[in-house]
Amino acid sequence: MKKLSSALVAACLLLIPAAVQAQEYDVPQNPPTTVVVPETVEPVTVAEPVAAPEPVAAPEPVVAPEPVVEVEEVQAVSEPKVKEKKVKEKKVKEKKEKVVKEKKSKKEKTYGLVNHLGVGVTGGVMDGLGVTAAVPLGGHFQVRGTYSVGIPDNIYNLSYTIPDMGSYEVQGRTVQLKDITVKGTIPSDLSAYLDFYLSKKGNFHITVGLNGLMSGDNYLGASADISKPLKQAFPEEDDYSTLFIQFNDDAAGVKAEIAPDKDGIINLDVKTAATSIRPYFGIGWGRVCNIRSWLSMNLEFGLQKVDGIRIVGYDSKGEQQHHFTSGMFDNKDSFEAPVIGKVENFLDKAAAGELPYIKGFMPVVRLGIQIRLF
Amino acid sequence: MKLYSKILLVAVATVSALAMVSCNKDNGKDEAEATFEAPEYADAAKTVTITDSQNAVSIDGQEVSEFEFTESGYAVITLNKKTKADSENGVIIAPYTYSNGVYTIEGFGTIKIENGKLVVTTNSGNTVTVTATVSESTTPSEGSTEWNLCRAWTLVDFKISVKGGSLGSTGVGKLFTNPKMSVIKAWLVEQKVNIPEDVVLENYDVVDINFTSNGTFFINFSKADPFVGAWDIKSNSFHYELSSGGNYIFNGSADGNISFKKENNIDVCVFTVNGEIVNGNDKYTSEIVLTMKAK
Numbered sequence: 001m002k003k004l005s006s007a008l009v010a011a012c013l014l015l016i017p018a019a020v021q022a023q024e025y026d027v028p029q030n031p032p033t034t035v036v037v038p039e040t041v042e043p044v045t046v047a048e049p050v051a052a053p054e055p056v057a058a059p060e061p062v063v064a065p066e067p068v069v070e071v072e073e074v075q076a077v078s079e080p081k082v083k084e085k086k087v088k089e090k091k092v093k094e095k096k097e098k099v100v101k102e103k104k105s106k107k108e109k110t111y112g113l114v115n116h117l118g119v120g121v122t123g124g125v126m127d128g129l130g131v132t133a134a135v136p137l138g139g140h141f142q143v144r145g146t147y148s149v150g151i152p153d154n155i156y157n158l159s160y161t162i163p164d165m166g167s168y169e170v171q172g173r174t175v176q177l178k179d180i181t182v183k184g185t186i187p188s189d190l191s192a193y194l195d196f197y198l199s200k201k202g203n204f205h206i207t208v209g210l211n212g213l214m215s216g217d218n219y220l221g222a223s224a225d226i227s228k229p230l231k232q233a234f235p236e237e238d239d240y241s242t243l244f245i246q247f248n249d250d251a252a253g254v255k256a257e258i259a260p261d262k263d264g265i266i267n268l269d270v271k272t273a274a275t276s277i278r279p280y281f282g283i284g285w286g287r288v289c290n291i292r293s294w295l296s297m298n299l300e301f302g303l304q305k306v307d308g309i310r311i312v313g314y315d316s317k318g319e320q321q322h323h324f325t326s327g328m329f330d331n332k333d334s335f336e337a338p339v340i341g342k343v344e345n346f347l348d349k350a351a352a353g354e355l356p357y358i359k360g361f362m363p364v365v366r367l368g369i370q371i372r373l374f
Numbered sequence: 375m376k377l378y379s380k381i382l383l384v385a386v387a388t389v390s391a392l393a394m395v396s397c398n399k400d401n402g403k404d405e406a407e408a409t410f411e412a413p414e415y416a417d418a419a420k421t422v423t424i425t426d427s428q429n430a431v432s433i434d435g436q437e438v439s440e441f442e443f444t445e446s447g448y449a450v451i452t453l454n455k456k457t458k459a460d461s462e463n464g465v466i467i468a469p470y471t472y473s474n475g476v477y478t479i480e481g482f483g484t485i486k487i488e489n490g491k492l493v494v495t496t497n498s499g500n501t502v503t504v505t506a507t508v509s510e511s512t513t514p515s516e517g518s519t520e521w522n523l524c525r526a527w528t529l530v531d532f533k534i535s536v537k538g539g540s541l542g543s544t545g546v547g548k549l550f551t552n553p554k555m556s557v558i559k560a561w562l563v564e565q566k567v568n569i570p571e572d573v574v575l576e577n578y579d580v581v582d583i584n585f586t587s588n589g590t591f592f593i594n595f596s597k598a599d600p601f602v603g604a605w606d607i608k609s610n611s612f613h614y615e616l617s618s619g620g621n622y623i624f625n626g627s628a629d630g631n632i633s634f635k636k637e638n639n640i641d642v643c644v645f646t647v648n649g650e651i652v653n654g655n656d657k658y659t660s661e662i663v664l665t666m667k668a669k
Contacts, residue, residue, distance in 0.1 A: 170546065171546050171548070171564070171565065172546075172564040172565050172566065173564075239551075241549070242548055242549040242550070242551070243548060244535070244546075244547045244548070244549070245544060245545070245546060245547075246535045246537060246544065246545035246546065246547055246661075247544055248537060248543045248544065248545060250543060257535070257547065259549075316533065316549040317549075317637075328544075
């Protein structure tokens, strides 16, 4: 405002002397067309020269006052300028936020040292259902832990009915083992793995780890329901756990008493012969912490080392007995059974670690579905 | 990110805790140790041997040579042989009570020990004073096998297994929670373990089994005379030798094992006895496992 005023004043000041000069040197608008010159020419008295008018001093330059930034006054003076400033500030802010977001996004899209956590569920052939959690150690490594709960009955019943297992003389009575339901169980377990990814952002991995961190020497379980044959052979009994068979290996000096439980179910456990911790090696595809997607899958194939297995049963009071040895089945005359020879052979090989598939190793197949929490 | 770090820390700690639990986990059944208090008559237990050559204490015409007052409240009265032809001494076992220095033996009378002499007053009113040697029973150190064992026991259950003969090396067995010898005999017969008919096992229902710190072992039965003998433990192996009695179930002598544990919250003694059942050409080996609780 002041600038405008000053400009106007300056303009006025400049115009005034011009107007004044214009009045003193009044040039007739319409110069005469003829001039009558008398005959006698009298000496023309030269008029006294008209004194030149005194020069008008140039007006002092107007110094523009210093601009004073007063918003109200500016707004009051010019709203478009203000709005322009606000827009600029908003854009700067947005730009900053964008930069931060991009940085964060960039960080999220890389595998750093424990900068992500993924959790999920797994299902495996030898360990059943479980939950898993993992964190990355850079792009090439991932540390993973899995807790397996086996296979609950309400999800899948691992059972099989054997139509005829033969007849046995037991406790002075004939027991016909027909339509025997055999059920498998998988104990709960804790495993720890280290996954090595060939590519920093790739999914193919080689895994090493340890199974059996929580299951002790429990490897698998099995049960056989012989309640019906027992009921036929021993109708007066209401507690079948009182009946037991004693397997003796006189050469080794060991024995095992095996009894069903009160309801007539024989429980057997498959236990690892040596150390309970089973080394594991596998290959797979997928990451528990996948930066490309919050939801991912992991498929894995591997082998776990099992140094031999032992089969144990339980006595009338539910106490674990000595594991079965082939020497306990030597006397076929006293314990006729159609599969005794196969049992003996299996027990010998199992104790020596010569298991099916690959000597000393059991296959593992596992599929997992997981989400990246952050 | 701090929140996420905390979550991660909790997760790692959880996994670590699970791993530690797994390392310490005992795969078998956790068995708590059994503890036993001193028997009721531990302070009264002693052995009194009569040394008097002139006076005697007699029961049914037999002279008493020794009174053993056991920790379990039984008096084991050893009788001299009636005649030299007798193969063994007689033994009478009767409960006693002790109060104010006086032993009262059920069905016999009272005994008071004074200055190395026994003052014996029978129920019929006769009193005799005899000289005697008194040996105090050595109290075992608390918690030792002897401390736990030396008392009276009653049966919780009776498990028997037999093998051999027609059964072969694979034995059969049964657990009897209400052990009656008549039922056990019937079961043995069903397993083709031939027991002669004149062997009346039915009279041998066990009332209690006793071990004393003096080394005496005896079993009281419901309808039969007690089996009496001696026990010892050498190199962690239990052995007993009966001086009177013995049958197909409790042989005249046997090796076995003694252990103690808690079962169903009861402090029990597991008494394992190996034996033989021989009848003619049939020979079976048996294993009897008695689970007993302190009386």
